[in-house]
């Protein structure tokens with residue numbers, strides 16, 4: 672049956688997993704739709720890999736369901752597996768096989784159409800840039816190439832959904848960029864869920880982020896919304912001429928409707944946005960009116976790392992903000 676790209680998505684519904692007394696994952700629900708690349712993040716031990724393994728049917732959940740393209744991964748494993756590709760944290764690569772032998776083996780195990788296989792192999796060889804190592808044994812490959820072989824097996828059957836567990840782990844910056852470009856390219860059509868520890872990766876490839884903490888979903892929102900949780904979102908740094916530094920605080924008082932707090936260090940001022948709207952325009956207008964000798968003005972770009980750290984600290988002060 673032809674697959675319908677409009678409907679093939681990744682779904683977790685109330686997923687939970689306990690190992691003995693340890694609840695590793697609890698009530699995790701989310702959806703990844705076609706054309707979405709979603710980052711799956713969380714501190715070590717948050718339950719990311721456990722969730723991904725349940726989504727792919729490699730681990731039986733204690734509670735809840737995982738569906739790929741509407742197929743329950745445990746009840747309809749064949750139908751579900753045709754719709755997704757999975758790059759596990761530690762790929763099951765067979766060292767003694769060459770790349771092409773391994774991909775033939777994978778195709779056989781998946782029962783792929785032999786007549787169309789040459790076309791599929793050519794496609795992944797090109798996409799994953801495997802031409803140079805095609806006939807090389809996997810045990811002799813660099814980490815970067817092994818990761819590309821892992822990706823090649825994940826996309827060999829051209830699945831509509833991809834589940835990637837730390838796809839850029841251990842790669843050098845150039846290789847990381849290549850994998851990110853690949854994910855972005857594939858993400859225009861496929862539903863992609865990608866776990867990562869590298870938050871800059873979120874910026875580069877993801878539309879949305881799901882933050883898992885202690886086995887539960889702490890947030891599921893756009894990158895912009897996550898950044899907006901930072902207390903400095905919308906704030907502005909200003910430097911005035913030394914000769915004007917003393918009269919600047921009185922001028923900035925006029926900004927009270929927009930600015931909730933001002934930190935000063937010499938001629939440098941940090942003006943905190945009151946409601947997380949960008950206060951740059953208001954600041955510039957007030958400075959212009961006052962004739963203050965402005966030397967520098969720059970909006971604060973809050974780091975996602977700060978938001979992540981703050982949210983996953985034992986006592987977090989960050990609050991949810993309206994879009």
Ligand SMILES: Nc1ncnc2c1ncn2[C@@H]1O[C@H](COP(=O)(O)OP(=O)(O)OP(=O)(O)O)[C@@H](O)[C@H]1O
Nearest residue numbers: 690693694695713714715716717718719720721722
């Ligand atoms: N097979 C298992 N048996 C017992 N405990 C397990 C098993 N698999 C995972 N765990 C535990 O479940 C919790 C979640 O682990 P998991 O590997 O899913 O976290 P993670 O978010 O992927 O971590 P990391 O970022 O370090 O990869 C951890 O406390 C881990 O020790």
